[in-house]
Amino acid sequence: AQSVAQPEDQVNVAEGNPLTVKCTYSVSGNPYLFWYVQYPNRGLQFLLKYITGDNLVKGSYGFEAEFNKSQTSFHLKKPSALVSDSALYFCAVREPQRSSNTGKLIFGQGTTLQVKP
Amino acid sequence: DTGVSQDPRHKITKRGQNVTFRCDPISEHNRLYWYRQTLGQGPEFLTYFQNEAQLEKSRLLSDRFSAERPKGSFSTLEIQRTEQGDSAMYLCASILSGASTDTQYFGPGTRLTVL
Numbered sequence: 001a002q003s004v005a006q007p008e009d010q011v012n013v014a015e016g017n018p019l020t021v022k023c024t025y026s027v028s029g030n031p032y033l034f035w036y037v038q039y040p041n042r043g044l045q046f047l048l049k050y051i052t053g054d055n056l057v058k059g060s061y062g063f064e065a066e067f068n069k070s071q072t073s074f075h076l077k078k079p080s081a082l083v084s085d086s087a088l089y090f091c092a093v094r095e096p097q098r099s100s101n102t103g104k105l106i107f108g109q110g111t112t113l114q115v116k117p
Numbered sequence: 118d119t120g121v122s123q124d125p126r127h128k129i130t131k132r133g134q135n136v137t138f139r140c141d142p143i144s145e146h147n148r149l150y151w152y153r154q155t156l157g158q159g160p161e162f163l164t165y166f167q168n169e170a171q172l173e174k175s176r177l178l179s180d181r182f183s184a185e186r187p188k189g190s191f192s193t194l195e196i197q198r199t200e201q202g203d204s205a206m207y208l209c210a211s212i213l214s215g216a217s218t219d220t221q222y223f224g225p226g227t228r229l230t231v232l
Contacts, residue, residue, distance in 0.1 A: 004159075032218070043208055043223040044160070045119070051218045090159050102173045103212070104150060105221060107159030 002027045004093050006108035013081045013115055021076040021111045023091030032094040033074040034105065035065055037087050044090065050074060061085070081115045088112050119143070121211050121224035129230045130199055137195045138227045142211030149192050150221060151184060153177065154206040163207075166192060199231045 003026045013019045025031055032051055036044040048059025055067045065076045092105040120143040130136050142149050147168050152160035164174045168189040186192040196203055206228050210221040
């Protein structure tokens with residue numbers, strides 16, 4: 001069974017400092033990995049995804065993520081955090097494409113990012 | 118704004134009442150998913166549609182839940198005889214096709230509170 005783990009419930013970082021939000025995954029086959037962000041009382045906004053190719057994926061709002069197959073990780077990063085980055089971040093994995101599967105996303109439990117001025 | 122809309126945004130109801138939520142996906146997106154998110158958790162899959170066909174339902178979707186997508190466009194999710202445990206955020210997502218490389222785009226969600 002496929003799963004995603006986000007080991008930190010909360011990450012605190014000072015504005016201007018680099019940030020990392022951790023994600024590890026367990027899948028059979030090639031992983032399709034996603035990061036979403038959720039602001040209070042809002043839906044999920046897509047940030048970036050890894051399908052294949054370069055291990056460093058660039059996404060929206062200056063975020064990037066590094067895919068590491070040997071460590072089964074897909075950590076979200078940003079070189080310089082902003083107060084407005086404070087939100088709930090979700091890592092997700094999607095089932096590989098086969099005729100019998102749903103293509104549903106399987107989410108981690110989320111990590112709250114708090115960026116302080 | 119992702120282009121996926123949901124209505125209502127908030128619903129407060131009393132236990133035992135029926136509620137219905139609506140999702141309007143991005144036009145021409147032929148797959149539509151419903152997820153449920155409880156406090157402190159990530160979203161969990163409920164069901165999905167390929168055009169108007171409902172192809173899979175999670176075991177989370179008890180027989181009190183029903184979903185439709187009658188013309189392959191908007192979808193409704195109905196909960197009958199609501200229980201306090203149904204209180205959650207209900208999220209809808211749409212995707213252009215079933216390809217794994219595609220991105221699911223989420224609506225703003227409907228927050229249900231059952232008193």
